[in-house]
């Protein structure tokens with residue numbers, strides 16, 4: 592009811608202002624009403640009336656150095672342009688937080704009507720978030736939830752807990768933990784501690800593995816089981832390689848030394864560093880520990896084909912971009928965006944209405960169907 596009243600008040604205000612200015616295409620960005628999770632539809636009046644002027648959408652990606660964000664950026668740009676919007680797409684160098692902040696401020700002052708943001712650090716966007724709120728610019732948190740800001744209107748992502756659960760379950764099945772006594776040795780890796788998704792990836796995986804750790808079927812010889820101990824700054828492959836090398840020397844892992852049965856990795860860039868370290872320690876496809884990943888990066892798919900990574904998670908960035916474009920479109924047309932989760936993603940200021948796409952485990956058994964037949968990759972890209 593409150594919203595209906597607000598829309599009515601805004602509509603009346605718009606009619607009055609149009610009559611006063613004698614023009615269509617009024618810009619409500621000066622409207623003092625803050626954007627909140629419950630109030631994101633009042634930008635409909637920004638839609639230019641037959642003026643042919645394109646509305647601008649700001650898209651902020653965290654880094655150019657990981658494959659997936661380049662795909663996300665490209666997909667969002669092309670799909671938003673196809674939907675008739677102008678796009679200001681920016682990459683924040685290689686995870687440079689101050690640069691992401693400046694780029695967002697520029698998008699706001701440059702007239703973007705909606706911001707789509709994949710945050711480097713979920714908690715460090717305070718100033719542009721406040722500016723967006725002041726200017727009533729709706730924010731869609733893309734892939735990673737932006738924390739502690741009531742400027743976030745919607746969240747579009749994959750089901751991140753399910754990603755972790757699938758990785759954990761893959762290890763359970765591959766080692767047949769239900770039927771074996773073990774003990775099997777495992778080490779665990781996750782991603783950047785400032786990325787809110789890590790809580791879900793790691794939490795999901797541990798929720799599946801913990802019972803086997805508790806019963807002694809799985810052992811973590813390093814004792815490093817806390818999320819902070821398993822983190823990998825910036826999801827950087829060199830950092831995961833260095834940690835894996837340290838674990839190898841500290842625990843004496845090797846094909847004919849202390850056995851290492853599995854390594855949990857939350858994504859592919861981290862898995863690639865782990866693979867390098869394991870290959871360096873003498874492991875081959877014949878004795879390679881069960882290693883998980885996420886994203887179906889080309890480099891990891893090549894490793895999988897060579898027997899040096901067991902699985903990844905396919906998160907079709909085309910689907911996420913498609914869903915995000917629908918959200919942008921709905922917001923700018925004054926409609927309610929479609930969401931499918933209103934319970935699980937609380938950013939500290941309240942539950943953020945979310946659309947979660949489905950992650951799909953990918954192995955040698957189904958990669959052709961998932962990646963090649965769907966046109967995500969060409970077969971020769973993986974050779």
Ligand code: BGC
Nearest residue numbers: 657734735786788826858886
């Ligand atoms: C994304 C993953 C990605 C990781 C590193 C996470 O927030 O959800 O898909 O592998 O960041 O870029």
